[in-house]
Amino acid sequence: MADRNAPVLSTRALNRATMERQLLLRRTSVPVRDAISRLVGLQAQNTRPPYFQLFSRLEDFDPAALSALMESREVVRIVSLRSTIHTHTAEDALTLRPLVQPARDRELNMFRSGLVGVDLDRLASRARELVEERPRTMKELREELLPHWPDADPRALAVAARCRLPLVQVTPRGLWGRSGQVSLTTAEHWLDTPPRPAASPDATVLRYLGAFGPASVKDMQTWAGLTRMREVFERLRHTLLTFRDDSGVELFDLPEAPRPDPDIPAPPRFLPEFDNILLGHADRRRVIPPAYKGRNGVGNQSYGTVLADGFLAALWRLDETRDMATVTVQALGELGPATREEITREAVEMLTVMSPAPAHDVRFATFVDFGD
16 A cells, blocks of 8 residues: 655655666766666667667776677667667566567557458467578568468568567677668577576566666556556565655655765766666656656657756767767757856767767757757
């Protein structure tokens, strides 16, 4: 039963707690693989964001370190949380993917009209044979599956295979400084391991709170793309602390988790599009001020964001040529001289590590075209 006398945590207190757990209050020296596990994966709709996420969180980050983990198959790209692509450790790819299968089933339901008469078990079996024979693109899957079900929607056939099977994107896709089309095989085949049982919902809630807490049931459901998690939280209630936010919503947390002083300084951080700290809660006021709600993206498109004092304060874009890398920052509100100077220093450090161009420039603009 909810404790209506639970302590209230201000938005700023929630911000600092989440920033600390997201490794954004100070960079840490943990190995790349451990950071990915601690954060329960990195949103990876595009190939470069995971590298920028790690730069903002780890000391002396070298993009080659993440590339090496992908090449050694210790880390993979797979559709998981919220039915979106994440960079996960091999263990999480094998266990989180079956946990969130209900979300993939809901996605598949949207394509049912194109799958009339299709035996989905048979389709999954045939698709597995194809992608384990050699990695296939979605186009190749459509072309191979259509002769078996000529009356079906070709796109729906490939989507069904992607929803029913734990498909990973094989390298060189996702490697730093390299390119490659999206080619897919099963996680079990790529990782040379048998299927694993789904991660425990209880353990996953605890991991979520460790990376995103304090948080509500709805926050966790939004992050995972799952429903009906209330009973899990209730089962764990006796092991957790409870709080309330300033709207009265009940929040859960691990007893030993850090909850820093709300006044502790938070340095500027450049985050790529789709960073999980912006997507890990239903109520995102702990990072996105209400006045800036919706300003960090349009529809399914997300922009690079700058946090100042822990909160969304600006958008940014990186333009690169062989000779010059330029970061353009568009402030969403007034930035004082000291904050602009701190943002500039952070941008220069980012360019030094993340761009091969020999010259760097940082600009502040009142309008930036983020449509490219």
